[in-house]
Amino acid sequence: MAISNFFYPLNSTLRPLLHSTFLNSSFTQLNLTKKSIYPTRKPRRTHINAQSNGSGSADASDRLISAVCYFYPFFDGIQYGKYVITQFTPMQALIQPLVPAIRVFKSFPFNGFLVFLTLYFVVVRNRNFTRYVRFNTMQAIVLDVLLIFPDLLERSFNPRGGWGLDLLMILDSTVFLFLLVSLVYGSSSCLLGQVPRLPIVAEAADRSHTWNKTA
Numbered sequence: 001m002a003i004s005n006f007f008y009p010l011n012s013t014l015r016p017l018l019h020s021t022f023l024n025s026s027f028t029q030l031n032l033t034k035k036s037i038y039p040t041r042k043p044r045r046t047h048i049n050a051q052s053n054g055s056g057s058a059d060a061s062d063r064l065i066s067a068v069c070y071f072y073p074f075f076d077g078i079q080y081g082k083y084v085i086t087q088f089t090p091m092q093a094l095i096q097p098l099v100p101a102i103r104v105f106k107s108f109p110f111n112g113f114l115v116f117l118t119l120y121f122v123v124v125r126n127r128n129f130t131r132y133v134r135f136n137t138m139q140a141i142v143l144d145v146l147l148i149f150p151d152l153l154e155r156s157f158n159p160r161g162g163w164g165l166d167l168l169m170i171l172d173s174t175v176f177l178f179l180l181v182s183l184v185y186g187s188s189s190c191l192l193g194q195v196p197r198l199p200i201v202a203e204a205a206d207r208s209h210t211w212n213k214t215a
Contacts, residue, residue, distance in 0.1 A: 058132050058193045065129075066136035069119065070186035071098075073144035074179045075105040076112045080150065081176035083169045116141065136190055139198060139205040143182060146201070150175045 058066075075098075085091050095102075105111055123129055123137045150171060159165045182198050189196035196202075 058130070058190075062130055062133050063190050063193055065123075065133050066190035067187040069123075069137045069140040070143075070183050070190070071101070072115055072119065072140050073147065074183040075102055076115075076144050077147045077175060077179045078102055078106075080172040080179070082172065084173045084176055112144075116144065132195070135205060136186070136196070138208060139196070139201050140186070142204045142208070143179070143198065143201050146204075147175070 078095075081091070081095070085095055105115075119137050119141055124134050124141070126134075129137075153171065154168065157164070157168065159168060182201070186196045186198065
């Protein structure tokens with residue numbers, strides 16, 4: 001009670017001051033000053049436009065280069081489709097036109113590594129190519145790099161039969177179907193001048209600032 005009585009005169013004295021027009025205007029001016037000194041920062045997001053000639057759409061050459069890049073991870077991981085391709089006849093008909101190119105790609109053990117170096121140093125780090133081409137190329141490279149994980153798992157876990165072989169068949173078939181969907185979606189989107197964003201792969205490509213810094 002004594003404490004409340006002690007603060008009561010002070011509260012009665014400050015109440016008119018707190019509601020005064022002068023003080024309210026001063027607080028308003030102070031808030032505006034703070035906002036002008038410390039502006040609100042908006043998070044920066046990487047945005048890729050399908051545009052290279054200023055007309056709102058990518059050039060035909062940019063579309064073609066970007067679409068071809070998605071064949072690289074598909075060719076490099078074609079071995080994961082051995083179970084799906086042998087069991088489904090429509091899949092064989094779909095892959096048949098690509099067999100000559102796949103044979104050329106697989107004819108030399110270091111072809112995949114050479115293509116990787118070519119795409120990374122000649123395309124991704126080259127300012128002569130547009131951001132649209134470099135982003136799609138980087139996305140294809142990231143997709144191919146992710147193939148390391150199923151490859152390591154397959155090398156360390158190589159069952160001859162039973163449930164282990166069933167799990168391996170499911171893993172390989174899943175990887176192959178993901179590569180096939182990525183090829184169809186990525187290439188068709190590029191040919192249409194759109195920006196394909198593959199799950200997981202696009203985020204990893206965005207975090208890789210190599211192509212972004214050389215813009």
